[in-house]
Amino acid sequence: MKLKNAILLLLTAAIWGVAFVAQSVGMDYIGPLTFNCVRSLMGGAALLPLIWFLNKNQDSSRVIAGNRKVLITGGICCGVALCLASNVQQFGIQYTTVGKAGFITACYIIIVPILGLFLKKKCSPVIIASVFLSVIGLYLLCMSKDVMEVNRGDLLMLICALLFAIHILVIDFFAPVVGGMKMSCIQLFVSGILSGIAMLIWETPNISQILIAWMPLLYAGILSCGVAYTLQIVGQRGMNPAIASLILSLESCISVLAGWAILGQRLSLKEIFGCILMFAAIILAQIPVGQKSREKAADG
Numbered sequence: 001m002k003l004k005n006a007i008l009l010l011l012t013a014a015i016w017g018v019a020f021v022a023q024s025v026g027m028d029y030i031g032p033l034t035f036n037c038v039r040s041l042m043g044g045a046a047l048l049p050l051i052w053f054l055n056k057n058q059d060s061s062r063v064i065a066g067n068r069k070v071l072i073t074g075g076i077c078c079g080v081a082l083c084l085a086s087n088v089q090q091f092g093i094q095y096t097t098v099g100k101a102g103f104i105t106a107c108y109i110i111i112v113p114i115l116g117l118f119l120k121k122k123c124s125p126v127i128i129a130s131v132f133l134s135v136i137g138l139y140l141l142c143m144s145k146d147v148m149e150v151n152r153g154d155l156l157m158l159i160c161a162l163l164f165a166i167h168i169l170v171i172d173f174f175a176p177v178v179g180g181m182k183m184s185c186i187q188l189f190v191s192g193i194l195s196g197i198a199m200l201i202w203e204t205p206n207i208s209q210i211l212i213a214w215m216p217l218l219y220a221g222i223l224s225c226g227v228a229y230t231l232q233i234v235g236q237r238g239m240n241p242a243i244a245s246l247i248l249s250l251e252s253c254i255s256v257l258a259g260w261a262i263l264g265q266r267l268s269l270k271e272i273f274g275c276i277l278m279f280a281a282i283i284l285a286q287i288p289v290g291q292k293s294r295e296k297a298a299d300g
Contacts, residue, residue, distance in 0.1 A: 085163035
């Protein structure tokens, strides 16, 4: 089960990593609030026929009757966190470099286990070592020597990392007891509606510009939102949130690889080494460490 969950989260990271290209292109035509509004609503709408099909072909009374309030509450909480994180990220990218944005955002791999300690989530030495290794890998992958100053965009990305860490922990709380696809659908509609309200206040949406950006919106909406966030919820079910955040942080690594494969951007030796460290950290995090704990429990 954990291997299956890890594969789902890795697929999520891959979709998000490639989505960076779509997000960059989409921002050439529409504002960040408009982009997030349309993509979130598009992703939520794409899940509706799938949910209807599943409800029609299997008994969903357990989720609907027993956990309806939990499902709605979880979807709203996840949607608010997602809305804040994604929009802060879009605004922050405008004021900092892509490399620094990727590094600072991925700092949620540090924030998740730290916040988890306050929620009485155990963090093994292996996971701590994996986080440390991932941070080094992300630094080599995303940071350059000539852009070390801190600006407004960097601070926004740090807030974004905190919000994404909260989003991961909220999913970890609700995912074991509700339907993953349904909660994903609710969170996307909540995020889209909230982004839409902000869009009408601070931006001037243009239908023709939205139509021009149909291709990046389609990828970001259907795959990055509809598919990937559902895979995240399903993949996180029963998995340590610290390990989940490590796997999801591969988004930064995959985005660099996507830039090389799709846009022809070349990787330096430093960046390649950073990718290797990232993958090594993920493999290290999968090493079972519960045997000693089980032996102590047996002795007690």
